[in-house]
Amino acid sequence: MLRISKMTDYATVLLARLAAAPERQLTAAQLSAVTHLAAPTVSKVLKQLHRRGLVSSTLGLRGGYRLARPAAQITAAQILDALEGPMALIECASHSHQCSIESTCGVGRAWQRVNLAIHRSLQEITLVELAGLGGEPVRFAALERALRGGRAERA
Amino acid sequence: MLRISKMTDYATVLLARLAAAPERQLTAAQLSAVTHLAAPTVSKVLKQLHRRGLVSSTLGLRGGYRLARPAAQITAAQILDALEGPMALIECASHSHQCSIESTCGVGRAWQRVNLAIHRSLQEITLVELAGLGGEPVRFAALERALRGGRAERA
DNA sequence: TGATATAGGACTAAACTAGTCCTATATCAG
DNA sequence: CTGATATAGGACTAGTTTAGTCCTATATCA
Numbered sequence: 352m353l354r355i356s357k358m359t360d361y362a363t364v365l366l367a368r369l370a371a372a373p374e375r376q377l378t379a380a381q382l383s384a385v386t387h388l389a390a391p392t393v394s395k396v397l398k399q400l401h402r403r404g405l406v407s408s409t410l411g412l413r414g415g416y417r418l419a420r421p422a423a424q425i426t427a428a429q430i431l432d433a434l435e436g437p438m439a440l441i442e443c444a445s446h447s448h449q450c451s452i453e454s455t456c457g458v459g460r461a462w463q464r465v466n467l468a469i470h471r472s473l474q475e476i477t478l479v480e481l482a483g484l485g486g487e488p489v490r491f492a493a494l495e496r497a498l499r500g501g502r503a504e505r506a
Numbered sequence: 507m508l509r510i511s512k513m514t515d516y517a518t519v520l521l522a523r524l525a526a527a528p529e530r531q532l533t534a535a536q537l538s539a540v541t542h543l544a545a546p547t548v549s550k551v552l553k554q555l556h557r558r559g560l561v562s563s564t565l566g567l568r569g570g571y572r573l574a575r576p577a578a579q580i581t582a583a584q585i586l587d588a589l590e591g592p593m594a595l596i597e598c599a600s601h602s603h604q605c606s607i608e609s610t611c612g613v614g615r616a617w618q619r620v621n622l623a624i625h626r627s628l629q630e631i632t633l634v635e636l637a638g639l640g641g642e643p644v645r646f647a648a649l650e651r652a653l654r655g656g657r658a659e660r661a
Numbered sequence: 662t663g664a665t666a667t668a669g670g671a672c673t674a675a676a677c678t679a680g681t682c683c684t685a686t687a688t689c690a691g
Numbered sequence: 692c693t694g695a696t697a698t699a700g701g702a703c704t705a706g707t708t709t710a711g712t713c714c715t716a717t718a719t720c721a
Contacts, residue, residue, distance in 0.1 A: 533696090533698090553698075553699060553700075556698085557700095563698060564697085565698050565699085566696070568696080568697085569696075569697045570698085
């Protein structure tokens, strides 16, 4: 179904909340209350986001989470990678070990190109757009540029 | 991981084989032998492809499968949809019933746009390109046009 | 010292995927 | 008419993945 996991979806929601109040530090409990997501789940996602460097945290009393950098510098691709590991449409694309029918199929390479194109476009979409903070709902132009400017593929 | 299932991958391989010999009718057993995929699995995938109208079949002795239409008229999006149902990055995007935090998250709409953009680009990639029959390995231009020309989103 | 908060990891239940197998039906050769 | 070949459809199982919870350790501050 070419889908992202719920955890990644939750991550986006939580990051959007943090992006909406960059000056504040929010606890997992506060984020849980605001988003109506279960507290343990919120904690789990935030811990993962911290591990991958998308949020910074403060321990102890008056602790909490905030974005590790401005929302404009956090991309959809980074969020996906943080929660689900490097993106790969098919297995051949993730491991470089050859698949059993590689010589006959020749399809893997094509899917890899598609994969690369999608990944590039996701790199151009920032948390600002995902959170709806950018004025326009989503700058579709970002998607266009990512692919129109993808010159590396032509080499 | 934003991945497609193995079944979809197999489907592409099988369709590529059929596309390489459009005049012939191949049996599931023949396709299994050529692709080195397990026979029951090949049958399963072909049946699904038949159900979704991507291949036509002949029953009985001297039966077999062939493409239901020219490879140029079969798109990556159609293959994905046939094997995995309508593409949806997140649940909100597939069902229109509101999610519990819709009012607060606002993220769903953004992901839907991304989803739509990807789907559009996949509609522009045909089996000809996936099968490597088009001269150039993959016409990356198709991906570009799909997004550059996606005017419906701006309305 | 105790309350609050994150860090890390173990654990379970549910859902999904991949793969196999069985039965029914259609076609054609002899 | 009969038997061999092939697809059609669906049931079934094993394995993996995902979602979600819980427990323990550690850091911070009143």
